[in-house]
Amino acid sequence: MYVILTTKPGQFRTEISDGVVPVESYDYLFYGRNRARFTIAELLKSEARITIVEDEPPQITNSVPSKLFEKFDSLEEARAELETLTHYGSMDIVLKPV
Template sequence: MYIILTSKSDEYAAQPEGGMVPVESYEYFFYDKKKADFTIAEVIADGGRVSIVEAGEGGAVNSVPLKFFERFETLEEARAELKQLVTFGHIETRLERTPLR
């Protein structure tokens, strides 16, 4: 099973706490301006959580259970959902695969 994590520069970062392994990472561009980072992670254990960390010094950290994230049975389903999330008719958007961090 897979989930999609979203991070936005200067706003927040989504980081797996445990029970999952990142498998692919992408940068999302809207009219050539980077808007977000997406990570597809494989869920390998129940009870995992994701830390949502606010940007900046002293940013709050929220620990969110996986039950609040949409899950996909296959990596291909997660990729298809990600593509759908960033496609808006004729608006210029693109995803660029990046090395895992």
């Protein structure tokens, strides 16, 4: 199973936790500005938790169960969903592999 994790610079970051393995990451460039980083990660165990940390003090940390994330059976399905989520019409949007 795969999930899509998001990090938004200046807002929050998603940290890789036990039972979660990053597969590939992309910077989301909106009109040339880096707005987010998306990481497609494989879940090695169904009860894995995802850690999300706010960038601003007091840097609140949340440990979210992976069951709350949309899951994809294959890497290709996760990639297709990421394309759908990040493109709209003819807007200047680029997913740049990291």
